[in-house]
Amino acid sequence: MLRKLYAWTLSLAGRKAAEAWLALIAFVESSIFLVPADxxxxxxxxxxxxxxxxxxxxxTAASVAGGIAGWLLGFYAYESIAKPILAFYGKLDTFEQLKSHVGEEQLNLLLVTSGLAHLPPIKVVTILAGVAHVKLWHFVVSAVIARGLRFYLLAFLLKRYGVTIQAFIEKRLGLILGAVAVVLIGLYVAWRLLAG
Structure with a gap:
């Protein structure tokens, strides 16, 4: 199923309405969809x-708007809508584990790492932010920074290097952004240890 979904999403790039599809995919990726807008x-x-x-x-704009939708699902409709969506994608256990172990500071870090490198998946964190009642303005600022950094970095690399960078992006950019996310988490843990 995932391979067919991936192929269908990729096929949208050649359509006249590709920009509208990009906005739609970026929107739903941040709240309920499995395939990344990339x-x-x-x-x-x-x-x-x-x-x-x-x-x-x-x-970026559509992804942030989709994140707000995920936040609203978590804040207002966790039991009735968000929980079944997470269960459908097999992310409910991850979500429940995060919910019971993550405080506000850790959630702030996850907002950045999930937006930048999908660690953990962004839909999990947007819903979790709503369930945890993270202030909406704070959530939006974090999402704009993280998602903007991801898409504008991709834009810069593609503009500068074109097709020659495509294979690198598809195979290694996720690993690099994941490493950045791990470094951010490591810096946070070191800061917490030194602070208290």
């Missing part, structure tokens, strides 16, 4: 490099 963003940016920063803006 799958659509990459071929669109390579096909129209003059629009790469426009696509980064669309993906």
């Amino acid at each position: 799958v659509l963003f990459l071929p669109m940016a390579l096909a129209r490099p003059e629009r790469v920063y426009r696509y980064a803006f669309v993906a």
Whole structure:
């Protein structure tokens, strides 16, 4: 199922309404969808490099809006809507574990790491932020920074290096951003140990 979903998402890049599809995929990725918007963003940016920063803006804005939808699901409709969605994707156990072990400070860090490198998946963190009643303005600022950094970094690399960087992005960018997320977590843990 996942492979078919991935192929379908990739096929949207060649359509006239690709930008609208990018916005939709970025929106639902942050709250309920499994396939990341990068799958659509990459071929669109390579096909129209003059629009790469426009696509980064669309993906960032739609992703933040989708994150707000995930936050609202967690805040107002966890039991009735969000919990079944998480169970459907097999993320309910991860969510419940995070919910019971993560305080506000750790959640702030997860907002950045999930937006930047999908660690943990962004839909889990957006819903968790709502359940934990993280202030909406704080959530939005974190999402804009993390998602904007991800999409604008992709835009910069694709604009500068074009097709030659595509294989690197598809295979290694997730690892690099994951390493950045791990470093951020390590810095946070070191700071907490030194502070108290």
